[in-house]
Amino acid sequence: MTKLFRRQVVGGLGAAASLSSRSAKAAGTITVWWSQGFYQQENQALKDLVATFEKESGIKVDLQIINGPDLLTKMIAALQVDDVPDAVQAVTGERFFQPQAVWKDQILEISDVVATQQKEFLPAALESCLYYNKVAKKRGYYAVPIKSSTLMEEIWRPLIEDAGMSADNIPTTQDAFHEFFQAVQDKLRSKGKRLFGLGYSMATKEADSNTLFHAFLVAYGGAGIVSPDGTPHFEDDNIRKAASTALDRLTAPYKK
Numbered sequence: 001m002t003k004l005f006r007r008q009v010v011g012g013l014g015a016a017a018s019l020s021s022r023s024a025k026a027a028g029t030i031t032v033w034w035s036q037g038f039y040q041q042e043n044q045a046l047k048d049l050v051a052t053f054e055k056e057s058g059i060k061v062d063l064q065i066i067n068g069p070d071l072l073t074k075m076i077a078a079l080q081v082d083d084v085p086d087a088v089q090a091v092t093g094e095r096f097f098q099p100q101a102v103w104k105d106q107i108l109e110i111s112d113v114v115a116t117q118q119k120e121f122l123p124a125a126l127e128s129c130l131y132y133n134k135v136a137k138k139r140g141y142y143a144v145p146i147k148s149s150t151l152m153e154e155i156w157r158p159l160i161e162d163a164g165m166s167a168d169n170i171p172t173t174q175d176a177f178h179e180f181f182q183a184v185q186d187k188l189r190s191k192g193k194r195l196f197g198l199g200y201s202m203a204t205k206e207a208d209s210n211t212l213f214h215a216f217l218v219a220y221g222g223a224g225i226v227s228p229d230g231t232p233h234f235e236d237d238n239i240r241k242a243a244s245t246a247l248d249r250l251t252a253p254y255k256k
Helices: 003-013 040-057 068-081 098-103 111-115 123-127 157-162 174-190 207-219 237-255
Strands: 029-035 060-066 087-089 130-133 138-141
Touching (some): 157 174
Antiparallel strands (some): 130 138
16 A cells, blocks of 8 residues: 555545554555544544545545544554554544554654645644654654543532632642642531542543643643653653652542
8 A cells, every 4th residue: 555545545534643554455445443432423424524535536445433442452452463454543542552653653654644734723733743753763743633632620619609618719729729629528528418529530541540640740840751852751850759749649639
């Protein structure tokens, strides 16, 4: 399968990554793995897009819609045995396999595809797809951003008021902000309400937990844990302190 053909796939489907180590299993056919949507309408919209792409290009698409966790497991295993799809859209793939796969030169660079639509993206979206390839010794675009997410902290105002406090009293610094809600919890429990003041994602293998940890890591000064050239700084005292503090601040409420 030529690189041009692969780029046509990514350009036409807007897939999140195109993998370079697989030969075509059938002439004129491509294999695409895609994360299952949360709503049926998402999956149907994808099927409609694929049908349009097939009609306009004359290329057959073997589309496999797979639930998120299973897709990640399947993708990681596929990379190990060098039997990957032509294109993959994997929610949280940018955390669990894409950076390492690019580092090892297993994913095709598609900077030319991104360039055709670069003005349409926010800088942060483009930066999220700009990976370092250790073999090529340079950074490049190895994915097309098609969705994004943000870490939010939702506050339930009626519960704060029920505790006799005001949202205007919420502190704006990292530690004091979270301690405020533990105080709200204590007040509500004194009134017989079995509620938790903090709702952290604390799973051992889950994207939201990973994101939450990194948010805390950055808040405590650990943003430089990996430099732009891909060099880790695990032995840096400031990084180690930031990581230790982040872990402590996340687990202390749970232990309590």
